[in-house]
Amino acid sequence: MTAWLVRRLAASIAIVFLVVTLTFILMDVAPGVPMIGPEERIVDSAARAVIRHQLGLDGPLHVRYVSYLRELARGNLGISFPLHRPVADALADAIPNTLLLAGAALLLDFLLGLGLGVYQALRVHRLPDVLLGNATLFLYSVPTFWLGLILLLVFGAWLGWFPVAGMSDPILCPTVSSLYCAMDRLWHLVLPALTLGLVGAAGTARFQRAAMLEVARQDYIRTARAKGVPERRVVLRHQLRNALLPFITLFGLAFPFLLTGAVLIETIFAWPGMGRLATDAILRRDYPVVNASVLLASTMVVAGNLLADVLLAVADPRLRVRETT
């Protein structure tokens, strides 16, 4: 188990390293100059050279790459070109916001998704299952940002129940009590979290229903019923427990979302999180921020996979035996 963990850890670090290197090279090959963007045609070559020098973009690729890695090893992510501030500060501002939104969305996703999936599997091919099956198929097939727009229209603009943008009331919030602010924040959180959570829950429910039905056909379920285990116990202890194993993989896949956020939903609801920071950085050619967000995102993906594998090995003794032999 330890040797396997060490091997997986080494492979994970190698993958993150490769991704970071690829991004660095990709941005170097791409045409265009940071900050100048489309106007680069107007700027004469001398001025462009000065700008490139100031931004530390001149010199051969390998020299800049090595110095980038050296700074990275020291924990220095660089300074954002257009934001005029250290990348680490920009990340520190955005990550808590994304954590809040993504955490709320994932909570809704998993609670609702698991509940619906199990409920459907216990009523399989009956009316509730068919209705919920169609509903989840619809939500699963809808473009997430479109659903966000429609919810915004109905609950924000028409009914006026929820605010249409931002994280909190910009005028009142800094002046009045912090309790009001906390409530206000939750109030702003509802629509974006609901959008992401519903779409996620639809996928989770479909997945969990399939997992439950898959387990229901196994021999040990029939054995349990045959030896007279009460139905409730069969469902909870024998069926659900085994059907939760594939869910761990799903959790591992969703894990990176906690820090990378949702690009489009954050844009629609004007939520100042990681997704928007990264998108803006790409569109503005803010290379240090792009590098940092790609580093963060790929680390989270790899960590999520690793976490899922470890959790699976802990939860499923069969896997542990296979890994050690």
Place this chain on the structure above:
Amino acid sequence: MTLRAWLALMVALGLAAWVVAAVRRRSAAHESGRRFFRHPTAAWGLGVLAFFVIVAVAAPLVTPYNPCIQLDIVGLKNQAPSWSHPLGTDLYSRDVWCRMAFGARVSLTVGALGMLVAVTIGATVGAVAGYYRQWVDAVLMRGVDVGLALPRLFVLLLAVALWEHLSLAVLVLVMGLTSWFGTSRLVRAEVLSLRERDFVAAARALGAGPARIIFRHVLPNAAAPIIVSAALGIGNVLLLEASLSFLGIGVPPPAPSWGNMIADGAPNLATAPWTTLFPGLAIALVVMALNAVGDALREALDPRQEAT
């Protein structure tokens, strides 16, 4: 909307129903065909797909106007749905139904071609990795790990934003190039077991080279996961195109695609919700249909799996 367009639309609906009936009749001869139609929503899915394909092909027949023409910028701006404009008009007084019909051409083509790129690469990489195993497998699958670790929307954003003015062909290519990782894993798993089968040993004994074995013997037998992931892949690319269009880097206007119609409509959501609502519904319908057909195909082609 003219009488001729309404009639053509009716014909298109009838034609879609006829296609479903014809497919059902022809497939009834096979066990897998009957299994396909036993899926509760397979026939509906097929019908929806047939309808949208017919509308896309016959777009000039089922619509009275040019999709880019501004009918009357003063009088017909942001009109609600009515008999003459069944899905309303947008900010520039363009007919939403016309744009949706012509947008179906762009969106469905982008989806199908993007999927084709993705599935071709995915199947080839998966088959090669599964067939050769050892270091080839290790290198290719670590590459797939890297690909899956890269956030896809970021990569696409990078590619599209850094190289300005991507042509539609390059956009499709880039979307395909970032969508094949899942398929390659599926195909690899299938090939790993297929390569041990007797018919592969027989082909090898007859002197067939690796390329021939992979493409003539192994891949055709791995058709089931490939076809299913192709059906699901189109929907994936459709949703991706919509996301990119929303960020303003998808199919460039004024050519309509369902994605950039949603994006165009979004700023006027409160005054003209139909410009956003209908293209989104079209995407949802097509992706739902593709998911239903994909599920049904999986059950039809792989009887080991119980209905899900």
